[in-house]
Amino acid sequence: MAYVAVKGGERAITNAHRWLAEDRRGDVAIPEIETDQIREQLSLSVDRVMSEGSCYDRDLAALAVKQARGDLPEAIFLTRAYRTTLPRFGASLPVETGQMAVRRRISAAFKDIPGGQVLGPTFDYTHRLLDFTLAANGETSVDRALEAEEPQAYPMATIASVFAHEDLLEPDTQTDEAPAPFDLTREPMAFPAGRDQRLQALARGDEGFLLSLAYSSQRGWGSTHPLCAEIRLGEVAVEFIPDELGFAIEIGELTLTECQMISTYGGGVDTAPQFARGYGLTFGHCERKAMSMAIVDRALRDAAAGEASAPCQDEEFVLYHSDNVEASGFVQHLKLPHYVDFQADLQLIRRQRRDYAERAAAMKEAAE
Amino acid sequence: MAAQPVVEATPERRRWLSILAKAQPKEVLAAWEGLASPPEYRALRSPEIGMVLVRGRMGGSGDAFNLGEMTVTRAAVRLDSGETGIGYVAGRDRRHAEIAAAVDAMMQSADLRPSVEGAVIAKLARTQDERRDTAARKAAATKVDFFTMVRTRSPG
Incomplete structure (x- = not known):
């Protein structure tokens, strides 16, 4: 051809x-x-x-x-x-979300969490009725948010710190001399994936894909029955060590959304039963995404423990398909000319049809 | 990994660099333009836009993972009087980074410091404190007050 x-x-x-x-x-x-x-x-x-x-x-x-x-x-x-057009000056120190200036913080699991249930600017509890005043011509006047006499106390206790003394929640580990975390922008996806690689992939991952996976896990595809231990939204400072200074300085402040999901873990020979955790963290206010990320992170930890049975617990399936730039590129490249592929398929199909017709004719002849 | 530190890390310097970085570009520009006699300086490093890879902690307080990048602009200047200053600020505003560097240099000079300490640093800090305080008050106003329903039973 x-x-x-x-x-x-x-x-x-x-x-x-x-x-x-x-x-x-x-x-x-x-x-x-x-x-x-x-x-x-x-x-x-x-x-x-x-x-x-x-x-x-x-x-x-x-x-x-x-x-x-x-x-x-x-x-x-x-x-x-x-x-991709910008140089990278380096990596920040890890942001400390426990030091967040919180605008919203709720715990759906623990009613009496220290600091209280702070709703912040949320769609929750709105009636989801279209507000036609927003469509009216001209300016709509907005009532300013109310301010309390006393500002919210700072910093606000995290759910992990609240239960730390009882060891009820799986603790985070900080390793001395930990190697630099996996960087997907410099290294290809590798399996089995460490949690650092997984969290980076999920943080960049498509909200819709992660939402559906989290939903599937809740409905029984994978036995995660999570409770939302904490969601927090607010501002966190970023520290960076410029080469020319040699010490850490704050270079700005980011709005972040963080979610902690917990689910019961029955324990093992060496470990007492406790709550295992899933973690979600996003730039900006992306609550649906942070919650989905935390559920999927939790589900994928079963994979590491060899308990995978559902799509959301299959790390290759999840991590290979979570990036919407890659996914969209591969699906949408089908719009580009595939004239040669089609010509080849066409020739193949025509030959197969000819063979089929010949076989059918021969069988008919034999039957007669 | 870090090159030779040029200066000692002082809590004071960390504080003013933080205030300069967290300020909005227009606030920094307004404060600078309000100075009676800004000093002459030349660029040691022209403002350069790049990125810093932001790290988070696994689980919120564990080992690091890479969350994503943020845009950052950096600049370095030297005053005619010899002090050097640096600016590292979030975003892509070149002027913000350059002014931050100039103010950093001025804060290191005993002569120039009084002219910027109040008019720039304290002023920006006040704006940031107010912003933070307002947000914390708005947040507090959305705190749920739980009350328990008390069921009263008629005796008997």
């Missing part, structure tokens, strides 16, 4: 992109949306793009949302592409 040279389409592509730009702008009688409006008013879109784009920069994410016409996986792709 000879290859057929396929060239051309440049004019069509240029014109298609020009039309795309026009469509992006929409009706010119309506004011153009500014990136700072997106940053301020579509802040949860911005947060998702930063999280899965794996690059914390609100202005950049807002620009990506605008350019992608609100298509968040496309915006995530743009963010990932941009970050």
Whole structure:
């Protein structure tokens, strides 16, 4: 079979992109949306793009949302592409979420958690009725949030610290001289995956994919019956050691969402029964994602213990398919010309049909 | 891994560098432009945009894992009087990093320090404290007050 040279389409592509730009702008009688409006008013879109784009920069994410016409996986792709153009100055010290300036912190498991149940700015308990005043022309006046006499005490105790003295919750371990954590942006996926590799992959992973996996685990595909021990949202300082200084300085503050899921673990020969934990951490306010991540992290820990039986416990299945830039690239590459593949398939199918017809004719003849 | 430290780590310097980094670019610019006579300086390192890989802790307090990256801009300047300063600030605002470096240098000079200590550092710190306090008060206003339903039973 000879290859057929396929060239051309440049004019069509240029014109298609020009039309795309026009469509992006929409009706010119309506004011153009500014990136700072997106940053301020579509802040949860911005947060998702930063999280899965794996690059914390609100202005950049807002620009990506605008350019992608609100298509968040496309915006995530743009963010990932941009970050490859920047040099990396180094890695931060690990952020200390226990020191978070908390705006929201709830525990669905433990009603009397020290510091209390602080709802923060949440969709929870809204009635999910469309508010048509937001669609009214002109400015809608917004009542400012109420401020309490006394500010929320700082820092707020974590669920882990509350139960630490009883050893009821599996403790975290900090190793002296721990090697640098696995970095997916520099090393290919490897199995069995350490928890550091897994958490990095899940933190970049697609919210929808992780949500469905977490849901499947709750419904019985994998025996995780988690309780939400803690969700916290707030601001955390980032420390970095510049080479020219040689000591750590704070270089900024990030908004993070953290989730701790717990589920009972019956113990073993050497371990007493206790609550095992799953962990979720995201840039920005991505609560659904952080919860899903924590459930999937917990489910994958069964895999490490050789108890895997469900999709959400299969680390190769989960980690190989969680990245929406890769997934979308592979699925959507099918839109690109596959003329040669099709020609080959066509020849094969035609030959098979000819063989089939010949066999059928021979059988008919034999029967007569 | 770290190169020769140029200076001693002082809690004071860490504090002002932190305040400069956590301030919003427009606040830093406004404070700088409010200075009566900002000193002359030259760039040792022109503002450069890059990234820092942000690490979290597994489980919240365990060993590190890589969470994702953040954009960071850095700059280094030398004042005509000889002091050098550095700026490392989140985001991609070159001017923010450069002013941070200039203020860092000024804070190291006994002569120049009084002109920026109040007008820049204290001012930015106050804004940040207020912002934090406001958020903490808003948070406290959303704290759930549980009450227990007491069931009263008629005697007998």
